[in-house]
Amino acid sequence: xxxxxxxxxxxxxxxxxxxxxxxxxxxxxxxxxxxxxxxxxxxxxxxxxxxxxxxxxxxxxxxxxxxxxxxxxxxxxxxxxxxxxxxxxxxxxxxxxxxxxxx
Amino acid sequence: xxxxxxxxxxxxxxxxxxxxxxxxxxxxxxxxxxxxxxxxxxxxxxxxxxxxxxxxxxxxxxxxxxxxxxxxxxxxxxxxxxxxxxxxxxxxxxxxxxxxxxxxxxxxxxxxxxxxxxxxxxxxxxxxxxxxxxxxxxxxxxxxxxxxxxxxxxxxxxxxxxxxxxxxxxxxxxxxxxxxxxxxxxxxxxxxxxxxxxxxxxxxxxxxxxxxxxxxxxxxxxxxxxxxxxxxxxxxxxxxxxxxxxxxxxxxxxxxxxxxxxxxxxxxxxxxxxxxxxxxxxxxxxxxxxxxxxxx
Numbered sequence: 442x443x444x445x446x447x448x449x450x451x452x453x454x455x456x457x458x459x460x461x462x463x464x465x466x467x468x469x470x471x472x473x474x475x476x477x478x479x480x481x482x483x484x485x486x487x488x489x490x491x492x493x494x495x496x497x498x499x500x501x502x503x504x505x506x507x508x509x510x511x512x513x514x515x516x517x518x519x520x521x522x523x524x525x526x527x528x529x530x531x532x533x534x535x536x537x538x539x540x541x542x543x544x
Numbered sequence: 545x546x547x548x549x550x551x552x553x554x555x556x557x558x559x560x561x562x563x564x565x566x567x568x569x570x571x572x573x574x575x576x577x578x579x580x581x582x583x584x585x586x587x588x589x590x591x592x593x594x595x596x597x598x599x600x601x602x603x604x605x606x607x608x609x610x611x612x613x614x615x616x617x618x619x620x621x622x623x624x625x626x627x628x629x630x631x632x633x634x635x636x637x638x639x640x641x642x643x644x645x646x647x648x649x650x651x652x653x654x655x656x657x658x659x660x661x662x663x664x665x666x667x668x669x670x671x672x673x674x675x676x677x678x679x680x681x682x683x684x685x686x687x688x689x690x691x692x693x694x695x696x697x698x699x700x701x702x703x704x705x706x707x708x709x710x711x712x713x714x715x716x717x718x719x720x721x722x723x724x725x726x727x728x729x730x731x732x733x734x735x736x737x738x739x740x741x742x743x744x745x746x747x748x749x750x751x752x753x754x755x756x757x758x759x760x761x762x763x764x765x766x767x768x769x770x771x772x773x774x775x776x777x778x779x780x781x782x783x784x785x786x787x788x789x790x791x792x793x794x795x796x797x798x799x800x801x802x803x804x805x806x807x808x809x810x811x812x813x814x815x816x817x818x819x820x821x822x823x824x825x826x827x828x829x830x831x832x833x834x835x836x837x838x839x840x
Contacts, residue, residue: 526718526750533726534752 443470445479453488454479459495467502474506489514494523499531507541520544545570552799556779558656562787573794575779576786578609579700579729580762581721583616583747584625585714585738593737593759594628597706600761602682606704607663610733610755610766610780613700614707616720622710626685629708634683635666636708637675642686642697644673649705650696661703669703691723699728714743718750725751731782731791733757733766754783754791768793813837 446455456474460466474480483489489510493499511519520542524532532538545553545568555565555574562574584593601612617625626636637645648669649661661669666684670677677684683704688695697707711717725734734753738744748756755774757765768774775793783791792798817836821827827835 524719525715526722526746529719529722530750530752533722538726 442466443473445477447479451488452484452486453490454483455490455492457492457495461498462493462496462500462503463498464500464502467500467506470503471506474510485515488518488520490519491521492523493521493528494525496528497525499528501535504532504535504537508537511541545572554779554794554799559787566787573779573781573789573798575788575794576730576732576782577700577728578613578732578780578782579724579727580610580613580733580735581616581724581729581751582612582614582735582737582762583717583721584621585717585736585740585743586618586621587739587743588737588759589739590621590625590628591632594625594632596737596759596761598629598632598634598682600763600765601706602704603761603763605663605665606763607702608763608767608778609700609702611702611763612706612735612761613729614698614709614720614724616709616711616717616724618714618717619710619712626708629683629685632682633678633680634685634706635677635681636685636687641673641675642688644675645669645684645686645705646696648672649701649703650699655693655696655699657699657701657703661701661705664703666704669705691720691727698724718747721747721751725753729753729786731784731786731788732780733762735760735762735765752783752785754781755793766793 442458442460444457446457491507507521522544524543529543532541532543545565550570553565553568553570553572555562555572559576562576565572565574582597584590597612597615649658651658660672666677666681669684683706685706685708686697687708688697691698697705709720711720721734730752731754733755734751735757736744736747737759744758755766760771765771766780767776767778769776775795777793777795779794781790781792781794782788813836821832821835
């Protein structure tokens with residue numbers, strides 16, 4: 442459901458999500474992300490990228506997860522990449538696509 | 545617009561005008577701007593699609609808000625579609641020419657289209673921009689390189705100027721269309737040229753558009769009657785996404801106060817119906833329906 446990659450050269454943490462991120466899954470994700478050592482050892486200069494290319498559905502609770510991590514990462518240090526169209530539309534409707542740097 | 549003698553305001557125009565109408569305190573029907581994406585997928589009849597797009601985008605020099613604003617194709621058919629546009633007398637601008645057209649077509653301060661190009665012919669626009677285009681050019685094709693405020697020609701321009709994008713796969717192509725749709729054209733119109741029914745329905749589901757035109761020129765298609773059963777109108781609602789009250793094509797019917805004379809007509813069937821049967825588990829829905837309509 443979620444994997445972590447750290448790129449030391451680019452100072453980037455990539456969190457790769459797969460599957461359907463409904464209310465239950467998003468709740469479990471928060472715990473997994475918080476307990477992941479890469480995330481615990483994150484430096485303030487590290488950028489955080491959520492790769493959701495393998496996600497075909499998101500619930501509003503996942504949007505909340507994104508907002509929390511975007512705030513923690515700081516301006517210009519958070520991005521969401523590889524959105525599938527249905528997921529992209531959800532972010533667009535929420536009006537958070539620019540704030541969360543969606544592509 | 546706030547005058548007490550005004551019965552109803554019908555506002556067709558930019559966001560500012562529509563907002564003013566809705567804020568006036570008088571009843572208002574406002575409709576907003578479009579930024580119509582056209583997705584040509586690899587199952588489409590390309591010469592047919594291009595010919596339709598040209599007939600639509602050149603109609604009244606692109607003044608209709610439902611006119612095509614951007615073409616999105618797969619990388620795999622990009623050259624074929626581009627060649628077809630060229631064969632049918634459209635001209636692809638180079639980077640230098642795009643910069644010149646941008647300058648005269650877009651107001652830098654606001655990022656919106658400039659009134660001096662609205663409804664103007666290709667030759668007039670070329671003169672204004674100080675560029676040379678082949679005689680008989682029907683549409684100026686531009687590749688803005690991206691979508692958003694930093695790519696001014698990715699927004700709505702009501703003139704024979706048409707953006708062109710290619711995407712590596714289906715998801716990327718649809719994402720381009722969603723981005724274009726949300727760049728000032730929410731709820732208005734979108735178009736797909738395809739012979740793949742599943743893609744057509746997926747596209748309709750993913751785009752926020754009151755009208756999704758299928759294998760149809762958007763100017764003539766969205767305004768109704770010629771190619772479909774939409775009510776004929778040049779006032780096209782964009783729904784709540786576009787801050788409008790409706791997604792309908794507005795017609796005279798929307799301007800009428802409809803009065804209904806409602807005579808008392810008690811539903812006597814209820815009194816004759818043995819209501820204890822609702823709680824009888826041996827009764828099926830069909831049994832209850834039959835009992836209800838029984839001629840007592």
